[in-house]
Every structure is written in C-alpha cells, then in structure tokens.
Amino acid sequence: MAQVPVVEDILELSDEPHLVGSRCRSCGTHVFPRQDGCPRCTATDMERVALARRGTLWTWTVQGFAPKAPPYLGDTEHFEPFGVGYVELPHELKVEARLTEADPERLHVGMEMELVLVPLSTDDDGNEIVTFGFQPVEEERSS
Amino acid sequence: MTDVAIVGIGMHEFGRTEDVSGLQQGVVAVRRAVADAGIGWEDVQFAYGGSMAAGAADTMVSHLGLTGLQFINVANGCATGGSALFTAANAIQAGAYDVGIAVGFDKHERGAFRVRTGSRGKDWYGASGLALTTQFFAMKINRYAERYGITPRTLARVAAKAYRNGAENPMAWRRKPLSEDEILASPMLSYPLTHYMFCSPGEGGVALVLCRADQAHRYTATPTYLRAAVVRSRRFGSFEVLSPWIALEDAPGPTVDASRAAYEMAGIGPDDVDVAQLQDTEAGAEVMHMAENGFCEDGEQERMIAEGETEISGRLPVNTDGGCIANGEPIGASGLRQVYENVLQLRGDAGTRQVPGDPRVAYTHVYGAPGISAVTILSR
Numbered sequence: 408m409a410q411v412p413v414v415e416d417i418l419e420l421s422d423e424p425h426l427v428g429s430r431c432r433s434c435g436t437h438v439f440p441r442q443d444g445c446p447r448c449t450a451t452d453m454e455r456v457a458l459a460r461r462g463t464l465w466t467w468t469v470q471g472f473a474p475k476a477p478p479y480l481g482d483t484e485h486f487e488p489f490g491v492g493y494v495e496l497p498h499e500l501k502v503e504a505r506l507t508e509a510d511p512e513r514l515h516v517g518m519e520m521e522l523v524l525v526p527l528s529t530d531d532d533g534n535e536i537v538t539f540g541f542q543p544v545e546e547e548r549s550s
Numbered sequence: 551m552t553d554v555a556i557v558g559i560g561m562h563e564f565g566r567t568e569d570v571s572g573l574q575q576g577v578v579a580v581r582r583a584v585a586d587a588g589i590g591w592e593d594v595q596f597a598y599g600g601s602m603a604a605g606a607a608d609t610m611v612s613h614l615g616l617t618g619l620q621f622i623n624v625a626n627g628c629a630t631g632g633s634a635l636f637t638a639a640n641a642i643q644a645g646a647y648d649v650g651i652a653v654g655f656d657k658h659e660r661g662a663f664r665v666r667t668g669s670r671g672k673d674w675y676g677a678s679g680l681a682l683t684t685q686f687f688a689m690k691i692n693r694y695a696e697r698y699g700i701t702p703r704t705l706a707r708v709a710a711k712a713y714r715n716g717a718e719n720p721m722a723w724r725r726k727p728l729s730e731d732e733i734l735a736s737p738m739l740s741y742p743l744t745h746y747m748f749c750s751p752g753e754g755g756v757a758l759v760l761c762r763a764d765q766a767h768r769y770t771a772t773p774t775y776l777r778a779a780v781v782r783s784r785r786f787g788s789f790e791v792l793s794p795w796i797a798l799e800d801a802p803g804p805t806v807d808a809s810r811a812a813y814e815m816a817g818i819g820p821d822d823v824d825v826a827q828l829q830d831t832e833a834g835a836e837v838m839h840m841a842e843n844g845f846c847e848d849g850e851q852e853r854m855i856a857e858g859e860t861e862i863s864g865r866l867p868v869n870t871d872g873g874c875i876a877n878g879e880p881i882g883a884s885g886l887r888q889v890y891e892n893v894l895q896l897r898g899d900a901g902t903r904q905v906p907g908d909p910r911v912a913y914t915h916v917y918g919a920p921g922i923s924a925v926t927i928l929s930r
C-alpha cells in the first residue's frame with residue numbers, strides 16, 4: 408500500500424521522513440509549517456528547510472478521548488489514547504506532535520525522541536494517509 | 551479622559567437551555583441589564599456585542615427594538631466579551647456617547663470545541679488529532695506542575711472549590727458540590743487533567759450597561775467604576791493554545807502583558823485586589839493564572855490553595871461564582887460573566903457567596919485562542 412502525507416508540504420516521505428519548515432535568512436528563526444514572513448524579526452526572506460528528525464520532549468499529555476471527526480481523520484470507533492507533546496529540535500524550534508507512547512509512566516520531559524510516520528486512515532484510492540509523530544529513542548533500541 | 555461606570559448588569563442563566571437560541575439568551579441579558587439600570591432599550595445610545603458560534607449580535611435589534619442605535623459586532627475569539635467591553639468603554643471615554651451596552655452570548659455543541667484550522671484537505675492539524683484546546687491546557691500544567699511542585703490534589707481542590715461556589719450561584723450550570731476524590735477518580739481526559747477538572751463549552755448571555763462616570767448616580771446608587779480594561783495578543787516565544795510549533799526562546803504570555811498594563815492603567819497593584827475571577831478553562835489554568843496575574847510567585851499556589859486562601863473566606867477569593875468550571879464556557883459571554891460577578895461582589899449583592907469585608911477592588915482575567923488575554927479592574 409502506498410503512503411501519502413496528510414497534507415503535502417508539511418511532511419516529506421522518503422527513507423528518512425522529515426518535516427518541512429522555513430528558516431529566516433535574516434535572523435535564523437525556524438517556523439513550522441512554512442510561511443513567508445518571520446514572526447520574530449518581521450523580515451520576508453524565508454527559505455525552505457528540512458527540520459531535524461531527533462529532539463527532546465519538552466512537555467506532553469495523553470489524548471484520552473476520541474477527537475471530533477471531522478476534522479480528525481483517525482479511527483474514532485476503536486479509539487486508542489495517544490500521546491501528544493512538544494519536541495524540541497535543537498537550534499530550530501519546538502514542534503507539536505503525536506507520540507507513539509501513551510503511558511504516563513513512560514513519558515518524561517527531556518527524553519530523546521525521533522520522527523516516525525503515524526497512519527491515520529485510507530483514502531479513496533487505497534493509499535494510507537499518514538501524519539507525523541515522535542517515538543522514544545530507547546523504545547527503538549529495545550525492540 | 552472621561553471615567554466609565556457600570557450601572558446595569560444582566561445575565562441569562564448559563565448551562566444548557568433547550569429551545570432558546572444563543573442570540574435570544576443575549577436579548578434576555580440585555581433586557582435584564584437595562585432594567586437593572588432603570589432605563590429602557592430606547593435610552594441605549596450604542597452597543598458592542600458578539601458571539602463565537604451563535605450569530606451576529608446586531609441582529610438582536612429586531613427583538614429589542616429598531617431604535618436606530620449604533621450596534622457594532624465584535625469577534626475576537628475568547629476575548630470577544632472583553633473586547634466588547636473595552637471598545638464600549640473607549641466610545642464613552644472618547645466623548646462619543648453617554649450610555650451604551652456591551653453584550654456577549656453563545657451556544658456551543660456538546661463535547662470539546664471542534665476546531666478547524668484549514669479548509670477541507672488542508673487541515674493537517676485537525677486531521678492529525680492535534681486541534682484540541684484541552685491538549686494545550688494539559689501540556690502547560692503538566693510542565694508547570696513538574697517544575698513548580700503542583701500536585702494533582704491541588705488541581706482537585708481548585709475544581710472542588712469551583713463546584714462548591716457554583717452551588718451557591720443560581721445562574722451557574724454545575725450546582726452540585728463534588729469531592730476532591732470524586733474529581734480525581736473521574737476519567738483522565740488529558741493527563742494530568744480529569745473530566746471534572748475541565749469546564750465544558752456551554753450557553754449563556756451577559757450584558758452590561760456602561761455610562762459616563764459623572765452621570766452614574768442618575769442610574770444607580772451603587773455604581774462600579776472601570777479602572778482598567780486591557781486586551782493583549784501573544785508575543786514571539788510564548789506558549790499558546792493551538793500552536794503547531796513554538797519558539798526555542800521563552801517569553802511571558804499575553805496574560806502577563808495584559809495584567810501589568812491593567813495594573814499600571816488603574817494605579818492599583820495585586821495586593822489591593824479583594825476578589826479575582828481568573829480564567830479556569832480547567833483547574834491547572836487557575837493555578838498558573840494566579841502567578842501570571844501577579845497574585846503569587848510560581849509554586850506558591852500549592853500552599854495557598856491548601857490553606858484556603860482562594861476560598862470565598864480567604865485572603866484572595868478566586869472564581870467566587872464557580873468560574874468556567876461550574877458555569878461552562880459560552881465563549882462570547884464568558885469574560886463578561888466575570889465582570890457581572892465582580893459587580894455583584896462590589897455592590898454587596900452576591901448573596902450566600904458574598905466575599906466578606908466589603909470588597910472594594912475586583913479583577914477579571916480571560917485567556918484563550920489564539921493566544922489572547924483580557925483583563926479588567928473594577929472598583930467601587
């Protein structure tokens with residue numbers, strides 16, 4: 408089954424999937440998603456950049472109930488709680504994302520996280536629609 | 551500059567009122583407010599009003615009377631009510647009018663707010679399950695609690711106080727007291743916040759009659775004076791609701807900015823405040839907003855709340871009407887509800903939930919999407 412990103416220009420699928428943001432050529436500020444003006448220095452010279460795939464967890468929660476659909480594209484009938492957090496990408500920004508871990512006992516501020524794809528649903532052509540998320544780096548090592 | 555007084559207040563009951571539209575609840579609030587001021591709708595020279603989800607406020611003239619007054623709609627997210635009040639006060643201060651109205655009302659569907667952040671096919675944020683205001687509040691208090699030692703028991707105490715105060719408020723939605731243990735044992739909606747720690751989207755309407763302060767005694771023997779009304783938006787680096795990303799550098803939020811500006815405008819400091827209504831979207835918000843509005847240092851809340859300092863009988867009563875947790879959050883009306891409560895408290899008309907000791911200075915604070923804050927300070 409082919410995978411398609413939830414929206415183009417947010418997430419680039421490849422062997423090493425990554426988020427797409429903008430960087431201000433004047434002050435170096437990173438933003439996500441892309442925009443054409445800098446919210447920090449007000450300059451309008453922004454370049455397209457691939458954001459880092461690894462970072463540290465800055466804060467987190469667990470989404471305990473099914474979000475309303477629409478806009479949510481995931482399964483609401485067989486809903487499983489999922490983690491949500493901000494991951495600090497070094498020298499770039501803190502990005503909000505789903506987390507693959509939903510157990511409060513196994514989530515803590517400062518832990519190493521890396522980008523993964525998270526399936527949401529299937530489109531009319533049979534493609535798997537994916538969004539982005541982060542998983543604890545330790546979890547990958549032990550599996 | 552002309553001073554501004556509040557001489558009439560009116561509210562439609564908060565909660566769920568089947569078969570009554572949000573707009574109609576606004577109409578009821580206006581009728582009650584003008585009656586409270588001892589005037590008729592035909593005496594009202596101007597109005598500012600708004601709702602998030604219940605239609606354009608200015609259409610209420612067809613119910614209230616087609617008097618030809620200036621009626622301007624206000625739409626400013628969670629600060630809609632605060633913005634209507636701020637703008638109405640400005641109209642009086644500018645000398646354009648002598649007496650007018652600020653009104654807010656709303657009616658939302660059940661469950662968490664449905665937030666759409668883009669057109670169909672472009673709304674990756676909502677599609678991914680991230681467009682929930684509840685997640686932000688949980689993530690903000692989760693980080694804060696770890697950093698400053700705020701326990702789940704304290705969050706439960708805040709919510710229990712809200713239901714206890716709501717039980718004393720005939721206008722409130724949730725009027726049944728709940729124990730701290732019941733609150734802690736309710737389903738975990740968004741860690742560390744349980745079901746009963748959250749407010750719910752709801753319904754209701756509030757209207758205020760404002761006039762030139764030097765004419766206030768024509769309308770009432772107990773005017774309250776608007777000493778400050780401030781609205782602020784977010785700055786770079788602050789951590790705000792519904793943000794797909796935030797900057798590496800940290801900046802204080804719009805609440806801190808609005809609060810400081812309001813104290814300066816009023817020439818009043820946090821120590822002078824006798825009663826405060828602070829945005830309590832959930833229990834964690836009330837805790838953090840105590841510090842952001844200058845009422846304590848970060849982390850002091852744990853002790854203050856345990857010792858009952860924010861109870862009606864305490865040193866700094868907070869959310870004496872039950873706050874958002876007991877009243878629900880009809881967005882357009884929520885900020886004006888806080889002002890309504892403060893006017894009751896300053897008049898000494900708050901009944902069984904009256905703050906003792908003849909309060910003189912009262913404070914309100916709203917926070918909401920998309921990173922906006924509104925503060926008012928009233929005095930007798």
Ligand SMILES: [Zn+2]
Nearest residue numbers: 431434445448
């Ligand atoms: Zn810049």
